[in-house]
Amino acid sequence: MANQQQGSSRPWILEALPLLVVILIAAHVLALVYWIYRVATEKQPQRSKKH
Known part of the structure; x- marks a missing residue:
C-alpha cells in the first residue's frame, strides 16, 4: 500500500x-476546411474570348 501515492510513473x-x-489533427482539419472555403469563394478573373 505504500506505492499508492506514487501515482503514474x-x-x-x-x-x-x-x-x-x-x-x-483538429487544427489541420480546420485549416483544410478553411483552405477549401477560400478556394471555393475566390473571385475568378473574367475571361474574355479573343479571336
Whole structure:
C-alpha cells in the first residue's frame, strides 16, 4: 500500500501526447476546411474570348 501515492510513473509528456495528437489533427482539419472555403469563394478573373 505504500506505492499508492506514487501515482503514474510515466512522464507528463507521454500523458499529454494523445491530447496533443488530437489537437494537431483538429487544427489541420480546420485549416483544410478553411483552405477549401477560400478556394471555393475566390473571385475568378473574367475571361474574355479573343479571336
